[in-house]
Amino acid sequence: MNEQAAATDKATQESLISVHRWTDKLLTFRTTRPAGYRFTPGQFARLGLQVNGEMVWRAYSITSAETEDQLEYYAIIVPDGLFTSALDRLQPGDPVWVEKLSYGFMTPDRFTDGEDFWMLATGTGLGPYISILQQREVWQQFRNLILVHCVRHENELTYQEKFETLRADAAAQDLPAQLHVITMTTRDNAVDSADLAYPAAADRLYGRITTALRDGTLEKKLGIGITAASSRLMVCGNPEMITEVRELLKERGLGPCRRAGGGQFITEDYW
Numbered sequence: 001m002n003e004q005a006a007a008t009d010k011a012t013q014e015s016l017i018s019v020h021r022w023t024d025k026l027l028t029f030r031t032t033r034p035a036g037y038r039f040t041p042g043q044f045a046r047l048g049l050q051v052n053g054e055m056v057w058r059a060y061s062i063t064s065a066e067t068e069d070q071l072e073y074y075a076i077i078v079p080d081g082l083f084t085s086a087l088d089r090l091q092p093g094d095p096v097w098v099e100k101l102s103y104g105f106m107t108p109d110r111f112t113d114g115e116d117f118w119m120l121a122t123g124t125g126l127g128p129y130i131s132i133l134q135q136r137e138v139w140q141q142f143r144n145l146i147l148v149h150c151v152r153h154e155n156e157l158t159y160q161e162k163f164e165t166l167r168a169d170a171a172a173q174d175l176p177a178q179l180h181v182i183t184m185t186t187r188d189n190a191v192d193s194a195d196l197a198y199p200a201a202a203d204r205l206y207g208r209i210t211t212a213l214r215d216g217t218l219e220k221k222l223g224i225g226i227t228a229a230s231s232r233l234m235v236c237g238n239p240e241m242i243t244e245v246r247e248l249l250k251e252r253g254l255g256p257c258r259r260a261g262g263g264q265f266i267t268e269d270y271w
C-alpha cells in the first residue's frame with residue numbers, strides 16, 4: 001500500500017482553503033471539513049502532509065467552532081521543522097489530510113462545577129481556547145472566563161479582534177459570563193512597548209505566567225483569586241511552563257482532573 005492510500009484508511013484528504021499570516025512565523029489556516037467529522041472544542045486533530053513523497057503527521061488544536069463547515073488551526077513555523085516547513089509552502093487548493101478521529105481531554109465539559117475558568121496559554125497554546133470560547137455553554141457555565149496569553153513579542157498577541165467579537169456576541173445574547181483577556185510578553189518590556197498598535201500595551205503584564213502565578217500578579221490583575229473551590233484551569237503550550245504551573249497549583253491545593261471525576265485543572269503539552 002502506498003503512503004497516500006494508507007493515509008486514506010484513517011484520514012480523509014481535504015484541501016487548504018486559506019492562510020492568514022499574523023507574522024512571518026505565525027499563521028492561521030483553514031481546510032475543508034470532512035463530511036460527518038466531529039470534535040469537541042478543546043480537542044486536536046492529527047494532520048498529514050506529504051513531504052518528499054512521505055506522509056508526515058502532527059497534532060493541531062482545532063480553533064474553529066464546532067458548528068462551522070470549515071476547520072481552522074493556529075500554527076507556528078518551527079525553524080527547520082519537517083511538517084511546518086511544508087505547511088509554510090502550502091497554497092490554497094493543496095491537499096491536507098485530516099485524521100477521522102479527533103483527540104484530547106482538554107474539554108470544558110470535564111469541569112462539573114467552579115465559577116472562574118482560567119485558560120493559560122503560551123504561544124500557539126492559545127488555539128484550543130479559540131474554539132472553546134465559541135461554545136455557548138462555557139458562557140453559561142462560568143461567571144468569569146479568564147484567558148491569559150503569554151508570548152515573547154507583542155506582535156504575537158493574535159486573535160485580539162476575535163475576543164472583541166466574542167464579547168459583543170455574548171452581550172447581544174445576554175450570556176452571563178465576562179471574558180477577561182490578560183496579555184503578557186516576556187521579551188518586549190514596558191519601555192519598548194510604546195507602540196499602541198498592539199493591544200493594551202499599558203495594561204499588559206511583563207514576564208512569565210509562572211512568575212505571575214507565583215507572586216500573585218495574575219490574581220491581583222483582576223482581583224480574582226485562584227482557589228480549589230472557585231477556579232477551574234486549563235494550561236496549554238510549552239511543556240516546561242506546564243510542569244511548573246502544575247506544581248504551583250498543587251502547592252495551592254488544586255489537583256489534576258481525573259477520568260473518575262474531581263480535580264481542578266487540565267493540561268496539554270505541545271511537545
Ligand SMILES: Cc1cc2nc3c(=O)[nH]c(=O)nc-3n(C[C@H](O)[C@H](O)[C@H](O)COP(=O)(O)OP(=O)(O)OC[C@H]3O[C@@H](n4cnc5c(N)ncnc54)[C@H](O)[C@@H]3O)c2cc1C
Nearest residue numbers: 058059060061074075076078081082083084124127270271
Ligand atoms: C496535542 C498537541 C497539539 C498541538 N497543537 C498545536 C497547535 O495547535 N499549533 C502548533 O503550532 N503546534 C501544535 N502542536 C505541535 C505540532 O504538533 C508540531 O510539533 C509542530 O508543528 C512542529 O512540527 P515540525 O515537524 O515542523 O517540527 P519538529 O521537527 O517536529 O520540531 C519539534 C520542535 O519544535 C518546537 N515546537 C513544536 N511545536 C511548537 C509550538 N507550537 N510552539 C513553539 N515551539 C514548538 C519544539 O522545540 C519541538 O521540540 C501540538 C502538539 C501536540 C502534542
